[in-house]
Amino acid sequence: MNDNNSPSCCSKFRPCPVIINILVILVFSCHGAPAVFAGDRVVTVGVYENAPKIFTAESGKPSGIFVDIIENIAKTEGWDLRYVSGTWGQGLDRVQKGEIDLMPDVAYTSDRSRIYAFHKVPVLSSWYQVYAPEKNRIQTILDLNGKRILVLERSVQQEAFTRLSKGFGLNMTLISVPDYDTMFETVAKGDADAAITNRFYGMMHAKQFGLKDTAVIFEPSDLFFAAPKNGDDHILTVIDEYLDDLKQDHASIYYQSLKRWSSEDVQFKLPEWVKNAGIALVVFLLMSLAGGILLKRQVNARTRSLSHRNAQMTIMDRTLRAAATERYVPAILENLLQGALDLTGVESGVLCLSDPETKGMSLSAVRNVSGKMAAQLKNNAGRMNGCFSGCALDSGKPSILRDNNAADTPAAQPSSDEEGFGFHASFPLKVKDEIIAILCIFSHTGIRPDQQSMDLVEDICSTVAMAIQNARLFEQAKHHEEKLEQKVTEQTAELKVAMEQAMAADRLKSAFLATMSHELRTPLNSIIGFTGIMLQGLAGPLNEEQHKQLSMVQGSSRHLLALINDVLDISKIEAGQLNLSVSSFTLKDSIEKMVKLVSPPAEAKGIALRMKMDENVDTVTTDQRRLEQVILNLLNNAVKFTESGEVSILCRRDHDHYRISVSDTGIGIKPEEITGLFQPFHQIDTGLSRKHEGTGLGLSICRKLITMMNGTIDVQSNWGKGSTFTVRLPAA
């Protein structure tokens, strides 16, 4: 296959001194020639048929633009070139497997860059063009619809053309062919309608096959030597160096080769205008070549810049996210410092944090700072004025120093004498107008962060300042909460103690009252008992005066006993120790019994006692003894406070409750005294109390007892006319 096209193309070229030179080199290299070129290395190069870029000449020798260039390089570098012929596809396979060092004429694509290594300066720029016999009338891409088109197998153009034709919605048959010569032969024979080749090959061979170029041009591309991936980059670097030089020198082998393999031949065959067009084309080619390189450099630079920017954004995101979620101030500071170093690329930094109370700065985070410097910083952190960070502290603005030798501020003093950093920047972290921390970053190496990085650091500083403030507030709030909780716990404990003390005191009071009551009552029992015995005459006869006085003793004793009993009742009720002894009994009987008890004093005062009970008054379920106590109390009061007229008791049943009313025609109660009537130790009018003996506890006890029985007691009174006390009790 490698020879099938050679005779026709090579016949057009004349030998020239360059070729002789190359042949000489080739001869040496073929023989290994280690004696001549010390440190020779063998470089194997793939060859396929794609004249004039690369092909095998009639003599069997590899030729073409790529060969000229690589041989020129090999001559100077002392490489021993070995050629391996094959098809395009074989060549690609070999270079991929590392069987050969270089494959020429490979267009750069991103897919290929993953498989092969490329040098950077393109050897040639080319494009692809469709060639067809004139009779096929193919002028635009639309004319290709339904046609059979030949394309080089595994080539860039195959893929690109497929994409292109799809874009136009064309339906065509693409047939892969291993080399360009076969392609043109097939089309010439009429077995296919058109062929796609690179512009070099087409320009050179179309006429010979009776084909014509069409207006279908696509996929401009740069052509390189491809090398095995992960192979020896040295070869590629060397090629780039040479190409740079060769392209600058218009007399170089590069331009000679281009001239020899393309223009000269074409010029020979074509009319004058085509020659001019060819020159224009060459100029255009060179310009596009230069433009391509420039564009590529710009794209590379832009890509680098974008990727740098992207990395910075990632750092920003990480730093700000951490600042927003972290509640622990030292962690926020560590994170900020790391973020600032990552953003700027400098290696060292410190962070000083102000104390919220003393406002003094203290060293809080450190990266890559020598022990001596850290110690100095630690000692000086409290008084930073004078040092470089002090500038930021004083001005409240970022302060940047790019070369400490040119310092026009009193900068960099604490440590620069020996440390000597070339770059130093300080950023204040401010909340409102207060500086709460200072971030300093510095570098001993040649790193000079750009303004964009510095702006980003300034940005995160302002956000992190807020985060620190928030974290501090959070800590304060937490601290307050803990204090509050502690206080509550303490107070609860105190209250518990106080409550226990109060309860203990209350138990003591109850015990005291019970004991006192007993102790008072026991001698009182003797007084009352013996007085009674003597008044009965059981101990011997008494005269009238003795009888009168003993009666007074008896009256006073009984009053004292009643007082003691009432006090004990009140204290028992208030301590919740008085329990009702509930039973069912006949209400009528109880009332009658109590009326009987008050009839002697009523009679004595000449007061009428009236009792009226409805027929439906039946049994009641409550504490009999206590209810009787209440009724007796009300009746006694009525008799006591009535001088003339009557005392009446009325009992009736109203639906689900009994109503017991005790009315009198006595002195009545003033409206303003009614309110306090049921309070303990309340007696209406001190003047009256002398006249009407009483403990002042009776009504208070009555109300408490009736309330315990789920009943109510109230009073209606006209001052000077009388009163009515009404008790309502559940009938059930």
Added chain:
Amino acid sequence: MSETLLIIEDNPQNLYMMRFLLEKSGFTIIDAENGRIGIDMALKHKPKAILLDIQLPEMDGYAVAERLKTYPELSDIPIIAVTSYAMMGDRERILAAGAIGYIEKPIDPETFVSEIQRYL
């Protein structure tokens, strides 16, 4: 022969008063100042009835009543509790402990003897 009553009472004045009133009415009175002696005397004299104070030193009236009831030979002797108003609510308790009656202090000299006779 007059009927014998046992009074278990630690207060000398109260004891004297009860003894005075009951002896006036023809009873023979024996007494004890605490429950332990009271039980011994009850076992020895088999009185017609026992007047028992609730608030006693060492062994209180409830315990004395319960102990008295454990002796079959004493089980028929009525026990009458004599106690103060302060112990209201304890009526049920002393009745449960074995007393058949309950007289509240201060005693009324006019009704005391007749109340006692009610239980005999």
